[in-house]
Amino acid sequence: MAKIEMIDGKLSVPNNPEIPYINGDGVGIDISPAMIEVVDTAVAKSYAGEKKITWQELLAGEKAFETTGDYLPETTLTSLTENLIAIKGPLMTPIGGGFRSLNVTLRQNFDLFANVRPVAYFTGVASPVKHPENVNMTIFRENTEDIYAGIEFESESADALRLIEILKSDFGINKIRFDKTSAIGIKPVSPDGTKRLVRAAFDHAIANGNTRLTLVHKGNIMKFTEGGFKKWGYEVASEYPTFTVNEFNDIKAASGIEAAKKVKNQALAEGKIYVDDAIADNFLQQILLNPSDYQVVATLNLNGDYISDALAAQVGGIGISPGANINFITGHAIFEATHGTAPDIAGLGLANPSSLILSSVMMLDFMGWGEAALLVKSALAKAIASGQTTRDLGGQLTTAEFTQAIISNI
Numbered sequence: 001m002a003k004i005e006m007i008d009g010k011l012s013v014p015n016n017p018e019i020p021y022i023n024g025d026g027v028g029i030d031i032s033p034a035m036i037e038v039v040d041t042a043v044a045k046s047y048a049g050e051k052k053i054t055w056q057e058l059l060a061g062e063k064a065f066e067t068t069g070d071y072l073p074e075t076t077l078t079s080l081t082e083n084l085i086a087i088k089g090p091l092m093t094p095i096g097g098g099f100r101s102l103n104v105t106l107r108q109n110f111d112l113f114a115n116v117r118p119v120a121y122f123t124g125v126a127s128p129v130k131h132p133e134n135v136n137m138t139i140f141r142e143n144t145e146d147i148y149a150g151i152e153f154e155s156e157s158a159d160a161l162r163l164i165e166i167l168k169s170d171f172g173i174n175k176i177r178f179d180k181t182s183a184i185g186i187k188p189v190s191p192d193g194t195k196r197l198v199r200a201a202f203d204h205a206i207a208n209g210n211t212r213l214t215l216v217h218k219g220n221i222m223k224f225t226e227g228g229f230k231k232w233g234y235e236v237a238s239e240y241p242t243f244t245v246n247e248f249n250d251i252k253a254a255s256g257i258e259a260a261k262k263v264k265n266q267a268l269a270e271g272k273i274y275v276d277d278a279i280a281d282n283f284l285q286q287i288l289l290n291p292s293d294y295q296v297v298a299t300l301n302l303n304g305d306y307i308s309d310a311l312a313a314q315v316g317g318i319g320i321s322p323g324a325n326i327n328f329i330t331g332h333a334i335f336e337a338t339h340g341t342a343p344d345i346a347g348l349g350l351a352n353p354s355s356l357i358l359s360s361v362m363m364l365d366f367m368g369w370g371e372a373a374l375l376v377k378s379a380l381a382k383a384i385a386s387g388q389t390t391r392d393l394g395g396q397l398t399t400a401e402f403t404q405a406i407i408s409n410i
Contacts, residue, residue: 004084004367006331011084013367015051020079024089025061026341027351032089034353034403038376039360041410046371056083060102061091072102080110080334087335087363089356090342103336104150107143110332112325113193114200115141115301117308117338118362124385125316126394132315134292138208139311140201141304143325145193146225148301152185160184189225189300194232200328201298202240202273211268213237215277216299216307229300230277237275243267245276284310312338319392320384322358326366333366335359349398352390354380357406379409 002014023032036055043051058076065071080086091102106112117139121132142148153160163184167173176182198215205213215234219227237244243264252260268274278286280303287294287310299307312321323338337356345351357380364373388405389395397405 003082004331006084009329011331011366011368013369015047016054017085017367018054018056018083019363020056020058020076020083020086022058022060022076022086022088022091023063024337024341025063025092026090026343026346028061028089028091028337028341029347030349030351030399031337031353031356034399035087035356035360037403038353038357038379038406038410039364039372041407042364042372042375042379043369045410046369046375051369051372058086060088060106072105077109080106080332084331085333085335085363085367087356087360088337090337090340092341092343104148106334107148107325110325110327110334111144111330112327112332112334113142113144114197114324114326114328115139115143115304115308116204116324116326116362117141117304117311117321119308119311119315119321121315122320122381122384124387124389124394125320127314127316129288129314131291135287135311135314137287137291137294137311138204138296139304139308140197140204140296140298141308142193142197142229142298142300145189146187146301147185149186149188151188153183155181155183187222187225187302189228191228191232191235194229195236196329198233198236198298199239200326201296202236203328205273205296206240210273210295212274212276212294213242213296213298214283214294215275216280216283216297216303217277218280218303219277220279226280226300233277233298234275241270241272242275243272245274248274280306283307287311287314308338316393318355319352320354320358322355322362324359324362324366333363335363335366349400350391351399352392353399353403354384354393375410376406379406382409 004017005012021032023029058079059067060072060076064073093101120136153163160183164176164179201213215230217226217230219230248260248264251263312318318339321338324333324335326333336359339355361373361377383405387395388397390397390402
């Protein structure tokens with residue numbers, strides 16, 4: 001057994017790595033053991049015993065509080081620091097002070113600046129749209145700035161009133177209509193935070209053979225924050241082999257649409273990535289009308305939250321949507337179920353483990369264990385296509401039975 005390390009900017013994964021996991025609250029007790037069983041089976045099958053994960057349970061959430069009196073014990077943080085990679089079930093948000101969210105705390109603590117959400121359709125899953133199979137994109141959502149910075153002041157609080165007075169007296173701001181009662185929030189957006197996220201999105205696009213990357217923002221209204229994100233995103237584009245929408249429009253204006261299309265197609269044939277941008281509200285229309293036009297998306301935190309869940313709904317819900325929070329520079333990464341704790345069905349064998357299992361696929365890919373990742377994903381897809389699923393996906397199987405159906409496909 002050895003630890004995963006970051007050496008000279010590259011992840012070094014031994015054949016027998018120690019990987020921490022957090023069961024999670026509520027249905028975490030059902031889905032985490034299912035995920036581990038599936039991953040262990042796929043790894044054993046893929047590498048004939050040469051590779052094996054040693055799992056280390058860590059405490060967080062309700063179980064941690066009941067055991068240690070702390071929702072996020074120091075021993076958990078230490079292990080996550082040392083081991084780089086971890087996977088977890090859903091965590092409840094503690095009532096009262098201390099944490100706005102355990103998930104947000106973990107992301108901020110380890111500077112997990114990229115929330116990565118691949119969204120694709122699995123045959124056999126019921127969807128509210130006509131052609132869910134046209135959805136196949138990966139969202140890179142900035143994870144440390146924007147609203148996740150958590151800078152806000154309560155209505156009529158002394159801090160809110162003081163800040164409003166400073167804005168009025170020192171900056172000449174006179175557009176706060178109800179200046180005596182307004183709550184105030186601040187959203188920091190930086191070139192540093194933007195560029196490292198967009199670089200991660202470009203690296204992903206290149207590694208996966210994607211040909212289009214879209215920057216989503218609300219820069220038409222918030223010109224220096226969201227508009228800054230767009231500007232700095234295009235600056236990153238200049239570091240990569242790209243053909244931008246600005247170049248397309250210049251050719252279109254000079255020589256017509258057909259000439260612009262010809263140059264664009266030639267650029268894509270040469271391996272360049274077409275880069276464009278979209279206003280967030282229009283983008284939410286476009287992913288319904290023309291989802292096949294989009295592949296990799298880079299966006300700010302709040303936009304990414306809306307987009308990720310909207311896309312998940314198009315392919316059947318967050319129950320089959322994986323997620324990861326990654327610092328591509330340090331190698332720290334936490335892979336997670338994207339749904340809630342659902343305490344009302346915990347322990348009843350009704351929970352769908354697909355989100356966490358698909359998050360383990362992302363984890364295995366991140367580790368460079370692509371063979372096992374592909375095996376897990378294809379085995380899950382076969383189970384879903386054959387109707388061997390839990391009730392939320394239209395089947396009649398328990399969590400354990402669904403897990404065994406996946407394993408039988410491995």
